[in-house]
Amino acid sequence: MPFDHNDHYHRLLLRHLPKEGREEGREAGRRALDIGCGTGRFARRLAARGYEVDALDPSAEVIAEAKAIAEAEAIGKTEPIGGGPRYRRADVTATDLPEGHYDVITCLASLHHMPFATVTRLRAALAPGGALLVLGCYAGRTRRDLVAVPANAAARAVVHVSDRLRGAARPPLQPPVRRPDMSLTDIRTEAARLLPGSEVRQLLFWRYLLTYDSSA
Template identity: 70%
Template sequence: MPFDHNDHYHGLLLRNLPPRGRTALDVGCGTGRFARLLAARGYEVDALDPSAEVIAEAEATGGGPRFRQADVTAEQLPGGHYDAITCLASLHHMPFDTVTRLRDALAPGGTLLVLGCYAGMTWWDPVASPVNAVARVTVYARERLRGEHTPPLKAPVHQPDMRLPGIRTEAARLLPGSSVRQLLFWRYLLTYRRPLGN
């Protein structure tokens, strides 16, 4: 089924971008769908992913970002450079404290947005299951009627191992002033703004 939980939240992420941002880093960019949305907003986008296969597809599609195969945990990121850093469903593929590397790469006043996955069950998950089923069938039917159904290349999948309370605890410790908001479809949104003059 074509319904993508991460794509569903693109609008929410775009609404949380800093005003007048110019430079962006998209971590774990996959085939580049969100990176291209950032570029369409006028950002100069560096888009990184460790998978050579998905980077090849992202480059073939084009759209403005500078796509590069790279592991952000080993990459030398420029300090205080990016107005926005986004990380969609990829933080659970790396140590959580990678957020400190991303924090340090933010320009003063810059925003880090993590659309993350969590392990375990929460009270909201039983609500998500039927809504998810309806959304998947709706998107599938719409694409079939339009003759658009082409399964996209999917990035490698890794199951998360941190539960939501642990994510909140670590985010508060490593990114003071950050917020973690639970979302439908087994996701959370971590938002951190680097203080001005910092």
């Protein structure tokens, strides 16, 4: 069933965007990097808020899908400030990132596909006052995860019924899935070591939110 755990937290991530420079609800002229962008839904939400977005993913197939979706959605619509996301096939662990360049860097359910220490490369790419936002996956189960099981089943059922009633088209291509190998405790320990001043908050649906402010 097509309930997407990552999409569920888009609004939460948007609330953590840097507040400086907002004009009429938009962050005009600001730069964002979306790591592991998949088919680009969150990258497009950033672009709609006025960010100039570089969206990277190592899969050529999902980048092609992201471009196709963006082109289809753009028909008859006004181009967002700064234009749509610039999609590019790239492995961030082997890509040179401009130092001190991005106002926000996002990483949705993709950090566990790479060494956790990659966050130090992302930290270096943040502009002063920039924010790193990681919606991550962790290994193992906690007491809170017991609550997520019935909530997850209910959400999937609601989305499934809604899509059938609307006659929704096929869901977009899903990026490759990999099981995380770090526990929530390990993630908090490494985040404290590599990103002093960062915060890690446990969420429902086996996710966590890591936030880091480069001015901290």
